[in-house]
Amino acid sequence: MNEPHIAEPSRKRLFIGLISASCFLVCILLVLLWVIPYVGLDAIHPSAKWILGILVLGLGGLVCWAYWGLFLNIVLKRPIPGSRRFRGLTIKLFLPLMVMLGRALGIDKKAIMLSFISVNNELVLAEAGTYPPNKILLLMPHCLQNSKCDRRLTYDINNCVRCGKCPIAGLLDLHDKYGVHLAIATGGTIARRIVVQLRPKLIIAVACHRDLSSGIQDTYPLPVFGVMNQRPHGPCLDTTVALPNVEAALLRFLDKDHAPDARGKAIGTGQATKL
Incomplete structure (x- = not known):
């Protein structure tokens, strides 16, 4: 009996590359969210820029945590704590970003979807009983x-x-x-x-x-x-x-x-x- 089909190496590399770039862009946007209004926040309250900075740092840490958790889940091919949440973030957050980024880079949308399906299968194999x-x-x-x-x-x-x-x-x-x-x-x-x-x-x-x-x-x-x-x-x-x-x-x-x-x-x- 054949094993259930999982991600081919090339599809996994494409997925990891796009999701890495997507995570990087999200972190850059979060940093800009803090830097752009940095001077103007002083007029609101002296601590406003630092409060916003802590929030941005927390959101950036959450994105990076999700990325590394997903990355390790794909590479290790075994369930790790929070694997279901990683699949959810992949579906709800990273996939739309990956499609937009891939389109900007001239990557075929079909190739991105195939990589997503393959990685999704591996995540389901890891988390499902x-x-x-x-x-x-x-x-x-x-x-x-x-x-x-x-x-x-x-x-x-x-x-x-x-x-x-x-x-x-x-x-x-x-x-x-x-x-x-x-x-x-x-x-x-x-x-x-x-x-x-x-x-x-x-x-x-x-x-x-x-x-x-x-x-x-x-x-x-x-x-x-x-x-x-x-x-x-x-x-x-x-x-x-x-x-x-x-x-x-x-x-x-x-x-x-x-x-x-x-x-x-x-x-x-x-x-x-x-x-």
Whole structure:
């Protein structure tokens, strides 16, 4: 069985380089926040500039602490105190800065998103535990379904006849084998509704780099492990996914105490999810 896909060295280097530059820029902005009004603050109170300086120093220390914590988490590949907060800061603060900085430097946005997804996966691997099958959601994009298929799978995955012309049949096999939830979403709104209804503890999502990046941001703090789809016919048309990668990720997060006792049956689980 293949190991869950994690960051390639080049993607990790790009991520670390951009996040280092982003952290440096934030610190510079904080220093400027203190220096620019330095003279004018004397008119307010003699101690005003020092109070502001202490606040700026504290914020700068917080940014540097988050940066080094994230850096060590990536390099050491093991959970460290505050790892969940580091992932949150990456999603909410550093990613938008990295995209803006990358655009200014002429770095392709896709490369930045791929580096973010890879590092996010490593952070999820480091911080997440294991969960019973009914707390894991396999969330799939509708473009995995064969474009000539007239079966509607978004609201009932069991409508699939498992003809084998698309990866859905293999994903249903994983659903039956391990008892996890399986759902197909046609967009972000439906995906969010699925998450609200099922309340999973962990999502293994398959999508393109753009949808994975936005999905990881939308569902935080819920951990999302992303698996890139393959697009032999271009975006949003008859895409596919490496099922061994999905299964490897599933086995990493599946609680062995709730492992299935027979094919098609799992302890503590029910039928396929109907939405």
